[in-house]
Amino acid sequence: MQATVAAWVDPIRVSKSPRKHKNTWRRPVKIYFSRIYFLGCIVLYFFIPSVVNAGGLVPHLDSVVFSNGSSIVKPGTMVEIRFRVSQYTYGSDEYGYASLGIAPKSAKTDVVRHASANSWLILGILVSLPKHADLGPSDYDEPEYKVSFKAPTKPGRYKLLLGGVPKFTAQRRTYNTKIWQSFEPSMIDRSGFISTLIQYNGMIKDVVDFTVSAAAPTTSQTPTVYLRINDKVPPYTEKIGGMQKNPVIFSWKIGPEFQRKDGKVQYRYQLKPYDDQFGVWTDDVQVSYAFLQKGIHEFQVEARHVSDAHTIESQRATYRFNVPKEHIAQPISKAPIGLEVKPPAVSYDAVYKKSRALLVGMWEFSDAQFPKFNEKQIQTDIQSLEKVLSDSGFEVAVLAKPRVTRDEIVQALAMLVGSARRDDRVFVYFSTHGFADPNSPREGYLATSDCSTVAPEVKCFKLKDLEHYARKALDSQDAKQILFAVDSCFSGLGVVQKTGAHAHVNLSQLAVPKGAFMLTAGMAAQKAQIDPTLGMSIFAHFLAKGLNGEGDLMRNGLMTLSQLFVYVQWEVAKQTDSRQIPMIGKITGDGEMLFWPAGKNPSGGFNGK
Structure with a gap:
């Protein structure tokens, strides 16, 4: 060398x-x-x-939202475009900046010369902070960029571009903007941002096209669906998370630029992580969620225009958002003003032939991991529910004593399910300890008196086993509906499929299908709490109050399982400062158990009188 x-x-x-x-x-x-x-x-x-290799930026094209609701803007007006980006930036003590450009639609972007890009509107955006900086609650892998600029004065078609590779600098630029919010660079910095935008051939990303026009929006051949949250454009919606007065309401509509009069418009939506796929196409234009778990969510909605000649589908409208704390909405305790809600005049005997219940409780355990319960408190739980269920038309069997073994529970469930007949409804309540399998933390167990945490599969009762009894009751015995209420720690591990959306429903349609649900005292990692003042379980207290009539939110003499759940969830969460949040899960089927407030006589039918 x-x-x-x-x-x-x-x-x-x-x-x-x-x-x-x-x-x-x-x-x-x-x-x-x-x-x-x-x-x-x-x-x-x-x-x-x-x-x-210092970084890479890839925009999510299905997440693009125009804050004014339209991709057609007037010359010289302010435009705000939001979209999510998958970004990789290396950890360092430098600031990462990306470049954006507003260029004519016809502009070539595979290879761009500096002189050509100099005629574009150039923007900058801070995309990463030094590794020691705290990004706060918005720190997640796919941030949302907010790009604001004044629309070109010349009418025509334009596009928003994003440079796919950021540049890094030791000093932060002196622009009064937050991270992931665009700014227009000074004349001194402009040349550098142009170089960042065009530095690598083929790395300029097309984000979205838009039209500048002084005229009214033109008729579009493709429907565009616009999304709002609580009747506001997503970035300006009210706070999501915590104990709130209102649920989170997503609403949507087709923009005015789509003016076809033939056929009809339908919509479908999904909310991740709750839904694995889109629902069916319907005419619904909104959905509300009384409860949202902590974490990242993504709501998506699509529209389609259906006529005899064709079916035209829209692009997907997407909004990704963070819930910093579980969102729990206060139940509406009466029918909305101007809306008269009456249950259908359905004969009670035609809905349920018989109502059967089993209440299980114990307070002594062989395993030292499970402390002894206060006998009086467990008895109070059982007695409160026994009374309210009896007053509600249930035949109640009780298995509550100092020691209850797994074999006794299995035998009691077998007798209950075996006695069920066509169109019966079945209610089962457990009051005991609960725990997660130490070898499989996602597996939940109920403690029996002879249960051992060393070998839980031998004498403990697995929460997932309840699904076996539910299917046997519905399929073999032809019962109509079954509900398990589990009052224990870690009972949320038994939830099979979480549900959160609530819409206006026909009560007669709810009562007809079969269905099995599980109502739990708390979320997966939460402990069920006993209130010394009440002298009983907080969950059992509000469950009994709900069945006694407080859960009849519409005040019409009939309540659905959804209404009962919303009431219990809100009251327990409020009482425990969200340390315990009841959950509901669907085991199988769509049929939802109906209740009438305790002491009401259903013999005349569900007529709300």
Whole structure:
């Protein structure tokens, strides 16, 4: 390598005057330049790749939202576009900046010269902070960029571009914007942001097209669906999370630019992580959620226009948002003003032939991991529910004593399910300890008196086993509906499928199908709490109050399981400051158990009188 370097840095070697080569400075010069070359190789090896691979930005095209609700804007007006981005930036003590451009729709972006990009509107955006900086509650992998700019004055078609590779600098630019919010760079910085935008061929990302027009929106051949939350454009909606007066209401509509009069418009939606796929196409234009878990959610809605000649589907409207704390909405305790809600005049005997209940409780355990319960408190739980269920028309069997073994529970459930007949409704309540399997934390168990945490599969009762009894009751015995109410710690591990959406429903349609649900005292990792003042379980207290009539939110003499659940969830969460939040899960089927307030006589039918 030294010979090669010497040949490259020492032109004297080819000189015709050999005596000049014998000077004493010749060898030090060769060594000096050799060292420079060696250090240069190191710099090239370590620093050039770090620039190329320092980050990458990929916009989610299905998440683009125009804050004014339309992609058609007037010249010179302010435009705000929001979209999510999958971004990778290396951890460092530098600030990462990306470049954006507003260019004519016809502009080529595969290879762009600086002079061409200089005619575009150029924007900058801060995309990453030094590794020691705290991004706060918005710190997640796919942030939402908010790009604001003044629309071009010349009418035409334009597009928003995003440079796919950010640049990094040790100093933060002096622009008064937050992270992931765009700004217009100064004339001094503008050239640098243009270079960042066009630095790599093929790395400019098309985000969305829009139209600048002074005229009214033109008729579109494709429907565009616009999404609102609590009747506001998503970024300006009220706070989501915590104990709230109102549920989270998503609403949507087709924009005015779609003006076809033939056929009809339908919609479908999904909310992740609750839904694995879109629901069926319906005419519904809103859905409300009284409860949302903590974490990242994504709501998506699509529209389609159906006529005899064709079916045209819209692009997907998407809103991704963070719920910093479980959102729990206060139940509406009466029918909305102007809306008269009456249950259908359905004969009670035609809905349920018989109502059967089993209440299980114990307070002594062989395993030292389970402390002894207060006998009086467990008895109070059982007695409160026994009374309210009896007053509600149930035949109640009680299995409550100091020690209840797994075999006794299995036998009692078998007798209950075996006695069920066609169109019966079945209610089962457990009051005991609960725990997660130490070897499989997602598996939940109920403690029996002979249960051992060392080998839970032997004598403990697995929550998932309740599904076996539910299916046997519905399929083998042809019962109509079954509900398990589990009052224990970690009972949320038994929830099979979480439900959160509530819509206006026909009560007669709810009562007809079969269905099995599980109502739990809390979420998966939460403990069921006993209130010393009440002298009983908080969950059992409000469950009994709900069945006694407080859960009849419409005040019409009949309540659905959804109404009962919303009431119990709100009251328990409020009482425990959200340390315990009841959950509901669907085991199988869509039929939802109906209740009438305790003491009401259903013999005349569900007529709300």
